[in-house]
Amino acid sequence: MSDAGTNVVWLGSPTFPRAASAALANPQLRRNLRKATTTIRDKRLAATGELDDWEQLREAGAATKRRVLRHLDRYLLQLEESVTRAGGIVHWAADAAEANEIVAELVRATGSDEVVKVKSMATQEIGLNEALAEAGIRAYETDLAELIVQLRDDRPSHILVPAIHLGRAEIRETFVHEMAHWGRPAPEGLTDEPRALAAAARLHLREKFLRAKVAISGANFAVAETGTVGVVESEGNGRMCLTLPETLITVMGIEKVLPKWQDLEVFLQLLPRSSTGERMNPYTSTWTGTTPGDGPQTFHLVLLDNGRTATLADTTGRQALACIRCSACLNVCPVYERTGGHAYGSVYPGPIGAILTPQLVGVEHAETLPFASTLCGACYDACPVQINIPEVLTHLRAKAVAARRARRRTPSGEALAMKAATAILTSPGRLAAAQKAASLGGRAIARNGVIGPLPGPLRSWTDARDTPAPPRETFRSWWRRTRPQHPSGEQR
Amino acid sequence: MTARDTILGRIRDALVDVPADETPDDVPLPRAYHRSHADVDAPALFAERVADYRARVVEATADTARATIAELLAARSLRALVVPPGFPEDLVPDGAWRRRAEPLDVGELEAADGVLTTCAVGIAVTGTLVLDAGPGQGRRALTLLPDYHLCVVRADQIVGDVPDAIARLDPSRPLTFISGPSATSDIELDRVEGVHGPRTLEVLIVRPSQEHP
Numbered sequence: 231m232s233d234a235g236t237n238v239v240w241l242g243s244p245t246f247p248r249a250a251s252a253a254l255a256n257p258q259l260r261r262n263l264r265k266a267t268t269t270i271r272d273k274r275l276a277a278t279g280e281l282d283d284w285e286q287l288r289e290a291g292a293a294t295k296r297r298v299l300r301h302l303d304r305y306l307l308q309l310e311e312s313v314t315r316a317g318g319i320v321h322w323a324a325d326a327a328e329a330n331e332i333v334a335e336l337v338r339a340t341g342s343d344e345v346v347k348v349k350s351m352a353t354q355e356i357g358l359n360e361a362l363a364e365a366g367i368r369a370y371e372t373d374l375a376e377l378i379v380q381l382r383d384d385r386p387s388h389i390l391v392p393a394i395h396l397g398r399a400e401i402r403e404t405f406v407h408e409m410a411h412w413g414r415p416a417p418e419g420l421t422d423e424p425r426a427l428a429a430a431a432r433l434h435l436r437e438k439f440l441r442a443k444v445a446i447s448g449a450n451f452a453v454a455e456t457g458t459v460g461v462v463e464s465e466g467n468g469r470m471c472l473t474l475p476e477t478l479i480t481v482m483g484i485e486k487v488l489p490k491w492q493d494l495e496v497f498l499q500l501l502p503r504s505s506t507g508e509r510m511n512p513y514t515s516t517w518t519g520t521t522p523g524d525g526p527q528t529f530h531l532v533l534l535d536n537g538r539t540a541t542l543a544d545t546t547g548r549q550a551l552a553c554i555r556c557s558a559c560l561n562v563c564p565v566y567e568r569t570g571g572h573a574y575g576s577v578y579p580g581p582i583g584a585i586l587t588p589q590l591v592g593v594e595h596a597e598t599l600p601f602a603s604t605l606c607g608a609c610y611d612a613c614p615v616q617i618n619i620p621e622v623l624t625h626l627r628a629k630a631v632a633a634r635r636a637r638r639r640t641p642s643g644e645a646l647a648m649k650a651a652t653a654i655l656t657s658p659g660r661l662a663a664a665q666k667a668a669s670l671g672g673r674a675i676a677r678n679g680v681i682g683p684l685p686g687p688l689r690s691w692t693d694a695r696d697t698p699a700p701p702r703e704t705f706r707s708w709w710r711r712t713r714p715q716h717p718s719g720e721q722r
Numbered sequence: 723m724t725a726r727d728t729i730l731g732r733i734r735d736a737l738v739d740v741p742a743d744e745t746p747d748d749v750p751l752p753r754a755y756h757r758s759h760a761d762v763d764a765p766a767l768f769a770e771r772v773a774d775y776r777a778r779v780v781e782a783t784a785d786t787a788r789a790t791i792a793e794l795l796a797a798r799s800l801r802a803l804v805v806p807p808g809f810p811e812d813l814v815p816d817g818a819w820r821r822r823a824e825p826l827d828v829g830e831l832e833a834a835d836g837v838l839t840t841c842a843v844g845i846a847v848t849g850t851l852v853l854d855a856g857p858g859q860g861r862r863a864l865t866l867l868p869d870y871h872l873c874v875v876r877a878d879q880i881v882g883d884v885p886d887a888i889a890r891l892d893p894s895r896p897l898t899f900i901s902g903p904s905a906t907s908d909i910e911l912d913r914v915e916g917v918h919g920p921r922t923l924e925v926l927i928v929r930p931s932q933e934h935p
């Protein structure tokens with residue numbers, strides 16, 4: 231999967247440990263990130279705490295995704311049929327290169343040499359903008375943060391807020407210097423007030439929306455039963471793209487299909503509250519094929535594999551495909567908060583990136599990513615579809631270590647330890663038992679509160695690091711003891 | 723082999739652990755969540771939740787609706803007001819603005835500075851309006867380009883929560899869920915209202931006359 235057109239891993243990026251230490255040396259970046267992640271975290275807790283059945287909603291969301299993934303072929307065929315019946319045209323793309331080729335060809339057929347784009351992880355993943363540029367087609371990003379990143383020729387650092395690493399002064403500079411190269415220049419005397427910057431973006435993009443003949447979007451979901459596709463957004467740039475142009479091309483990962491229209495009642499509660507911490511995001515658009523006299527009269531849906539079927543084949547790893555890209559796991563992650571998104575060297579940063587990227591490209595191409603975590607479990611607790619990220623991480627660590635060992639042909643205690651850890655993290659019951667055992671056993675072999683090198687197969691794991699002795703009480707049991715009845719229903 | 727065959731083949735190979743006779747319904751899907759989180763008068767909760775997004779909410783009865791709309795519109799000093807086909811004629815007041823009706827091209831729509839519509843459903847818990855391009859709402863572009871949107875919602879159109887709304891809506895129509903004016907938090911997570919959609923959203927809730935004699 232080292233496809234030239236793919237952006238899943240950025241070629242030439244340093245490995246996570248090297249990129250992370252560079253990021254850690256940048257205090258401005260750390261301040262921006264801390265402020266941002268703390269703000270979203272608090273909002274998310276308030277929004278999810280408001281619903282006393284949050285756990286039941288998560289359960290339903292996770293179960294729906296499980297059902298979809300176990301019968302994915304059937305749902306995709308049903309979706310193809312319903313979209314076609316409603317007047318849409320369905321395309322299939324096995325990898326990034328195929329998807330890019332399909333889209334470029336569709337744009338060329340319209341006679342247009344430019345497109346407006348709604349923020350979409352799938353099109354970033356396949357490097358669509360670069361591929362279109364090669365085909366002589368200019369792609370304009372219209373989400374404010376994506377616009378900033380595009381004008382700077384930068385890379386996104388967060389799923390939801392791609393310019394989270396930038397402050398207002400930097401954004402103003404970018405607008406003043408770059409907007410003129412892309413179209414309408416920034417207004418005279420532009421200040422760095424967020425309101426003024428947003429107004430500048432409104433003016434800059436307006437002419438593009440009004441003249442665009444073709445739009446490209448991703449999709450948050452597509453309903454197999456009805457053929458309905460949906461985009462969830464805030465700014466209205468999505469509505470512009472989905473409504474004004476004559477042709478709409480939507481690129482969607484095959485895992486985004488949902489069985490029934492009714493399923494939206496779950497995901498439209500889970501997604502906004504987990505993502506921006508709002509009861510509902512400002513705008514959600516849904517469309518079913520084409521509607522005479524309203525919106526694009528030609529609609530193409532490109533179904534993208536690009537490593538998803540390989541992920542599906544791993545029975546432990548496949549749960550990563552349930553991800554609804556809310557970014558809650560990034561915002562609660564202590565590692566992400568300190569390193570930021572660029573260190574992951576992938577369009578998918580943070581905990582979800584650490585488990586999705588290695589699976590999409592093959593673990594041997596992103597070996598250090600499964601180690602970019604402390605296994606604290608905050609991501610699992612936050613995930614609206616209950617993806618057990620620590621479980622998948624340890625599973626992938628075992629794979630990465632095994633791959634490395636196969637190359638070196640030396641046995642490794644680390645691989646064994648990760649295999650054992652996977653078994654334990656799979657079940658909350660086993661985890662509790664193991665933590666208790668570690669609390670007792672670990673204290674017995676610890677000196678000065680630190681476990682030094684161990685004998686036997688664990689030696690190669692412990693000789694590279696000192697493990698703090700486990701505390702007398704695990705965090706989970708302390709929490710349960712001190713907060714027996716949390717009113718929000720959230721177990722944290 | 724087409725990409726379609728390739729992908730479907732890969733999926734089937736990937737799912738060897740799924741028993742051949744398993745159907746989707748065999749995968750349990752507990753729906754133990756509530757149908758609604760609204761435990762009070764839905765229109766009252768709706769008003770409160772819409773206002774949380776910094777959209778203005780005004781209430782009227784069927785008798786006073788027209789006068790209230792006139793007041794709201796007059797306060798905006800509009801030049802051109804779009805009124806979609808099928809909007810109740812008895813609710814359209816006279817004013818200093820030019821009334822614009824379909825067919826309108828993009829330039830004309832862009833030049834209009836206000837739009838007056840009905841909606842299909844209101845959702846109380848989330849403070850959401852849903853437009854389905856039905857009578858009084860028009861095609862989606864009508865509520866997108868003008869900078870000011872006044873949306874009239876009847877109290878009986880307001881449901882408690884998201885599940886009731888999804889059950890009421892027809893997915894074959896193009897739907898727009900609107901929760902407050904357009905917004906962005908992309909710059910230092912500072913929320914700014916009004917990016918590309920209408921920067922001002924006002925909502926008029928119309929209750930039946932007998933409730934407020």
Ligand code: SF4
Binds near residue numbers: 553554555613616
């Ligand atoms: S893994 Fe879960 S928490 Fe992270 S982005 Fe995906 S759905 Fe959200």
